[in-house]
Amino acid sequence: xxxxxxxxxxxxxxxxxxxxxxxxxxxxxxxxxxxxxxxxxxxxxxxxxxxxxxxxxxxxxxxxxxxxxxxxxxxxxxxxxxxxxxxxxxxxxxxxxxxxxxxxxxxxxxxxxxxxxxxxxxxxxxxxxxxxxxxxxxxxxxxxxxxxxxxxxxxxxxxxxxxxxxxxxxxxxxxxxxxxxxxxxxxxxxxxxxxxxxxxxxxxxxxxxxxxxxxxxxxxxxxxxxxxxxxxxxxxxxxxxxxxxxxxxxxxxxxxxxxxxxxxxxxxxxxxxxxxxxxxxxxxxxxxxxxxxxxxxxxxxxxxxxxxxxxxxxxxxxxxxxxxxxxxxxxxxxxxxxxxxxxxxxxxxxxxxxxxxxxxxxxxxxxxxxxxxxxxxxxxxxxxxxxxxxxxxxxxxxxxxxxxxxxxxxxxxxxxxxxxxxxxxxxxxxxxxxxxxxxxxxxxxxxxxxxxxxxxxxxxxxxxxxxxxxxxxxxxxxxxxxxxxxxxxxxxxxxxxxxxxxxxxx
Amino acid sequence: xxxxxxxxxxxxxxxxxxxxxxxxxxxxxxxxxxxxxxxxxxxxxxxxxxxxxxxxxxxxxxxxxxxxxxxxxxxxxxxxxxxxxxxxxxxxxxxxxxxxxxxxxxxxxxxxxxxxxxxxxxxxxxxxxxxxxxxxxxxxxxxxxxxxxxxxxxxxxxxxxxxxxxxxxxxxxxxxxxxxxxxxxxxxxxxxxxxxxxxxxxxxxxxxxxxxxxxxxxxxxxxxxxxxxxxxxxxxxxxxxxxxxxxxxxxxxxxx
Numbered sequence: 001x002x003x004x005x006x007x008x009x010x011x012x013x014x015x016x017x018x019x020x021x022x023x024x025x026x027x028x029x030x031x032x033x034x035x036x037x038x039x040x041x042x043x044x045x046x047x048x049x050x051x052x053x054x055x056x057x058x059x060x061x062x063x064x065x066x067x068x069x070x071x072x073x074x075x076x077x078x079x080x081x082x083x084x085x086x087x088x089x090x091x092x093x094x095x096x097x098x099x100x101x102x103x104x105x106x107x108x109x110x111x112x113x114x115x116x117x118x119x120x121x122x123x124x125x126x127x128x129x130x131x132x133x134x135x136x137x138x139x140x141x142x143x144x145x146x147x148x149x150x151x152x153x154x155x156x157x158x159x160x161x162x163x164x165x166x167x168x169x170x171x172x173x174x175x176x177x178x179x180x181x182x183x184x185x186x187x188x189x190x191x192x193x194x195x196x197x198x199x200x201x202x203x204x205x206x207x208x209x210x211x212x213x214x215x216x217x218x219x220x221x222x223x224x225x226x227x228x229x230x231x232x233x234x235x236x237x238x239x240x241x242x243x244x245x246x247x248x249x250x251x252x253x254x255x256x257x258x259x260x261x262x263x264x265x266x267x268x269x270x271x272x273x274x275x276x277x278x279x280x281x282x283x284x285x286x287x288x289x290x291x292x293x294x295x296x297x298x299x300x301x302x303x304x305x306x307x308x309x310x311x312x313x314x315x316x317x318x319x320x321x322x323x324x325x326x327x328x329x330x331x332x333x334x335x336x337x338x339x340x341x342x343x344x345x346x347x348x349x350x351x352x353x354x355x356x357x358x359x360x361x362x363x364x365x366x367x368x369x370x371x372x373x374x375x376x377x378x379x380x381x382x383x384x385x386x387x388x389x390x391x392x393x394x395x396x397x398x399x400x401x402x403x404x405x406x407x408x409x410x411x412x413x414x415x416x417x418x419x420x421x422x423x424x425x426x427x428x429x430x431x432x433x434x435x436x437x438x439x440x441x442x443x444x445x446x447x448x449x450x451x452x453x454x455x456x457x458x459x460x461x462x463x464x465x466x467x468x469x470x471x472x473x474x475x476x477x478x479x480x481x482x483x484x485x486x487x488x489x490x491x492x493x494x495x496x497x498x499x500x501x502x503x504x505x506x
Numbered sequence: 507x508x509x510x511x512x513x514x515x516x517x518x519x520x521x522x523x524x525x526x527x528x529x530x531x532x533x534x535x536x537x538x539x540x541x542x543x544x545x546x547x548x549x550x551x552x553x554x555x556x557x558x559x560x561x562x563x564x565x566x567x568x569x570x571x572x573x574x575x576x577x578x579x580x581x582x583x584x585x586x587x588x589x590x591x592x593x594x595x596x597x598x599x600x601x602x603x604x605x606x607x608x609x610x611x612x613x614x615x616x617x618x619x620x621x622x623x624x625x626x627x628x629x630x631x632x633x634x635x636x637x638x639x640x641x642x643x644x645x646x647x648x649x650x651x652x653x654x655x656x657x658x659x660x661x662x663x664x665x666x667x668x669x670x671x672x673x674x675x676x677x678x679x680x681x682x683x684x685x686x687x688x689x690x691x692x693x694x695x696x697x698x699x700x701x702x703x704x705x706x707x708x709x710x711x712x713x714x715x716x717x718x719x720x721x722x723x724x725x726x727x728x729x730x731x732x733x734x735x736x737x738x739x740x741x742x743x744x745x746x747x748x749x750x751x752x753x754x755x756x757x758x759x760x761x762x
Binding site: 409 | 561562563585591595598601602605607610612622623627628668671672
């Protein structure tokens with residue numbers, strides 16, 4: 001009896017606890033989990049670099065605004081299983097893992113090799129592809145038969161790859177590191193380097209089709225590609241592993257690889273059955289080299305529009321902040337004047353590129369995460385503010401002292417005199433310089449491509465590296481830049497001429 | 507000495523040095539309401555600096571300037587307090603100043619130059635300010651230059667506009683800092699004519715000038731400055747005909 005009562009009490013307590021806690025537990029899970037966010041949002045955002053990205057992800061030669069590639073197909077397949085849409089987010093390959101960690105996308109999938117080092121910071125899904133490293137040399141090369149013949153040779157590879165690790169562990173090899181996978185093969189073909197070691201899919205797409213190049217030796221150094229997931233999203237990893245297993249069992253993954261000619265014996269370890277090796281076709285690259293150049297215009301114009309937008313917003317920030325800084329420097333009180341001077345000196349004395357890296361990749365280390373847009377505006381705007389401040393200062397100091405004295409002796413406060421008398425005259429002097437800086441900013445805006453902004457220069461890089469049409473596309477891109485900056489140049493000249501005509505102003 | 511309520515300007519024991527150069531070593535001067543004082547002396551004697559101390563365009567280290575009861579003392583120029591700024595502003599509202607270089611605002615028309623301060627400092631209605639400005643322009647025969655830019659005016663015209671720009675603020679004191687020194691000779695007359703007209707109306711006036719004949723004509727009193735010191739002061743006739751100080755004598759002999 002007593003025993004029974006005790007049991008009843010325990011059940012009540014347990015039930016009560018369960019009722020009390022369970023909604024909280026499930027709610028907490030729903031709100032915090034990446035899986036919940038993905039489903040709520042209806043999109044799976046995945047990061048990958050489309051620049052020189054074939055056959056992983058690259059612009060469709062028929063419609064360059066659309067990306068294709070085996071990873072695009074895989075992302076779509078995974079998203080479908082999750083009941084959402086896959087959305088690609090452009091990010092430089094080097095920066096994929098940091099960008100994943102700062103939460104720019106849900107997963108990163110871009111031929112990221114599973115390494116112990118990377119496992120320290122991120123989770124990997126189960127492997128979705130087994131890659132090998134392939135050595136490529138020039139057709140006429142007879143001395144290099146495999147990786148052991150590389151001593152004293154210049155060998156190209158891509159930064160951050162397993163191939164780079166392999167090369168650096170060989171003694172006596174002169175390793176040349178490239179940012180994307182296109183340039184090593186072009187440099188190899190024209191004789192700047194002696195060999196290229198990169199993942200087989202890359203070699204198959206960029207190396208093999210080149211009539212001047214050939215494979216040297218057998219594929220080697222087997223490794224695994226995995227989908228990178230943030231450490232706290234373990235639940236998402238479990239789900240993606242399930243989905244990958246399903247795709248493998250159902251043969252869907254194999255279909256994707258067959259479509260892209262990436263199926264080979266090495267994939268046996270992912271699959272039970274042995275398949276016949278397919279030769280890799282390079283129809284896409286050939287097709288993209290034949291398509292009319294005008295197919296690339298929409299993508300380039302979109303990039304140009306973004307360039308204009310970034311430049312206009314950044315310049316607005318620069319001229320406003322610059323005016324503020326120059327006024328503090330000229331009329332401010334003791335500690336603030338030196339602060340303004342330091343601002344100018346520091347911003348002018350350090351590279352804009354480093355400032356952008358600090359803003360975008362550095363600030364998250366101390367808990368401040370800026371969106372690419374904000375980082376671009378602030379980065380360019382604050383940098384140019386330093387230059388504008390100096391232009392304003394030159395304009396203000398060019399106004400004769402008597403102007404301020406006359407204004408003050410009429411009873412104006414210093415503030416009113418600056419606003420009504422000094423600035424209207426100084427701005428007219430500063431305007432040509434500011435217009436010239438606007439032209440410079442237009443071109444410097446290409447630097448924001450490093451922080452995941454696909455503006456004109458980045459668009460060019462992506463298109464050119466996937467088609468190898470660097471020359472034609474380069475001319476078009478340069479023409480677009482010129483078309484945007486030349487009107488400004490004319491405006492600056494007109495302003496300068498008008499100023500010269502006015503003797504009374506200076 | 508005159509009774510205090512009739513004194514417009516008092517400068518007491520003024521000390522000023524700049525760049526290690528001790529210019530004023532305790533200079534003092536009283537100016538009565540309605541009095542016209544001409545300040546003469548060799549160049550570099552501190553005439554302009556003295557004038558500019560009165561409306562706070564120059565700072566000084568010791569002593570005081572009192573204009574119509576408002577007391578300005580030595581202030582910290584690099585970091586002035588709110589009170590100091592307020593005192594200087596009050597004085598400037600009572601004191602108009604005309605410069606050697608005219609200093610018209612080149613980005614504004616003649617009319618805009620004149621109404622700028624009445625509208626933005628005194629808050630006078632723009633239409634009323636324009637009416638006042640046109641009245642003043644008629645007085646100097648420049649009503650046809652209303653919409654001209656300063657660069658389109660002759661030097662003499664510019665200086666006349668500068669004078670009425672000051673007058674538009676209805677000052678109680680006018681300071682003229684060598685008003686004709688950068689004018690071509692044929693334009694000096696028209697400017698002097700305007701100043702005489704003004705002085706005739708009873709305005710308290712201090713004029714720094716090199717034109718001795720003019721000083722003699724308009725001034726109630728002449729002050730002779732040399733090396734930052736008032737070496738002689740007196741009626742124009744006394745100073746010009748019968749100067750007592752040796753330095754005054756040598757200065758005048760060099761001019762005439």
